[in-house]
Amino acid sequence: MNLLLLLIIIFSILVLVRLANVAQLAAKLSDESEEEEQDNDNRMNGIGLMIFLWGGLILMVYMIFRYKAYMLPVSASEHGVQIDKLMNTNWVVLFIVFVITQVLLFSFAFKYRFNKERRAFFFHDNNKLEVIWTIIPTIVLAALITTGLSEWSNITDYAKRKEGLLIQVYGKQFDWTVRYAGKDNKLGESYFRRINDTNPLGVDSLDVNSNDDLTAREMYLPVGVPIELAINSRDVIHSVYLPHFRVQMNAVPGMTTRFSFKPTITTAKMREITGNPKFDYILLCNKICGVAHYNMNMKVVVVEPADFKEWLKSQKPLFENTVVAAAPATRTVSEKPNEKKIVALK
Numbered sequence: 001m002n003l004l005l006l007l008i009i010i011f012s013i014l015v016l017v018r019l020a021n022v023a024q025l026a027a028k029l030s031d032e033s034e035e036e037e038q039d040n041d042n043r044m045n046g047i048g049l050m051i052f053l054w055g056g057l058i059l060m061v062y063m064i065f066r067y068k069a070y071m072l073p074v075s076a077s078e079h080g081v082q083i084d085k086l087m088n089t090n091w092v093v094l095f096i097v098f099v100i101t102q103v104l105l106f107s108f109a110f111k112y113r114f115n116k117e118r119r120a121f122f123f124h125d126n127n128k129l130e131v132i133w134t135i136i137p138t139i140v141l142a143a144l145i146t147t148g149l150s151e152w153s154n155i156t157d158y159a160k161r162k163e164g165l166l167i168q169v170y171g172k173q174f175d176w177t178v179r180y181a182g183k184d185n186k187l188g189e190s191y192f193r194r195i196n197d198t199n200p201l202g203v204d205s206l207d208v209n210s211n212d213d214l215t216a217r218e219m220y221l222p223v224g225v226p227i228e229l230a231i232n233s234r235d236v237i238h239s240v241y242l243p244h245f246r247v248q249m250n251a252v253p254g255m256t257t258r259f260s261f262k263p264t265i266t267t268a269k270m271r272e273i274t275g276n277p278k279f280d281y282i283l284l285c286n287k288i289c290g291v292a293h294y295n296m297n298m299k300v301v302v303v304e305p306a307d308f309k310e311w312l313k314s315q316k317p318l319f320e321n322t323v324v325a326a327a328p329a330t331r332t333v334s335e336k337p338n339e340k341k342i343v344a345l346k
């Protein structure tokens with residue numbers, strides 16, 4: 001199929017070259033002067049440019065409306081509304097600048113194509129013009145960049161919302177695991193050297209904070225409650241991407257990255273909004289992290305806080321046979337001890 005396409009392109013080019021030769025020969029035979037021939041060429045090129053310009057612009061506008069339905073629905077998070085506003089402002093500015101510059105570029109090429117009657121007006125420089133095309137873009141770009149930066153610093157200002165529900169998102173080739181911090185809203189310490197078959201997140205079972213930690217294969221979020229994601233990776237760089245919440249943050253091995261946001265629309269409500277009864281939020285990996293990267297995702301469900309509590313109760317505790325005793329050192333755990341410290345404490 002590809003070979004066929006290549007052959008078609010090559011033969012089309014050859015045909016065009018032959019046609020151009022034929023036209024040249026025909027011009028010679030009809031005693032058309034070289035000048036006239038060049039005028040004709042210039043006119044055809046000019047008309048071609050205008051067709052390209054208006055055809056392209058019309059096609060662009062058509063595509064925007066044709067594929068609008070495939071764009072993301074309204075933002076399902078609080079900060080996402082601001083991001084969308086910023087994004088739309090950027091698009092409007094880009095669209096205006098794009099249309100003005102392209103129309104000028106192609107129209108000038110058409111209007112001022114070679115004409116032997118016309119002499120070009122020469123000027124060395126024009127300060128007024130230079131000032132205009134330096135100052136206007138500077139102001140517009142500075143406004144876009146500063147509003148973007150201030151919005152980003154608002155979004156990443158964790159000091160403002162320390163009370164968020166803490167969830168660890170743990171990425172590895174090629175799946176995600178989420179760990180809920182439980183009642184204390186504190187995640188037990190984890191360390192990669194503790195990772196084994198029964199403890200895939202490498203959590204310290206003797207850390208009191210890990211007592212009530214729960215893991216899940218789906219991410220449930222209560223609506224209207226601030227969420228704080230603590231993001232880790234076991235192997236390579238992944239990226240936590242929640243497109244409907246306008247959230248993205250890299251998962252980097254050896255460090256914890258964070259992202260705070262507040263979901264505002266439940267899955268049920270979003271199904272109404274999109275008119276799609278099968279709609280589900282999704283967590284995707286947004287870094288090409290290996291062969292099965294395309295399949296590295298997790299279902300995300302946003303529910304009312306009461307339903308969230310019910311769901312959380314049904315989730316698997318991290319350390320199932322944990323016996324909570326007065327002194328942490330006497331606790332028995334299902335985790336295989338793979339660290340000297342744990343063995344010694346036992």
Ligand SMILES: [Cu+2]
Nearest residue numbers: 238285289296
């Ligand atoms: Cu990945």
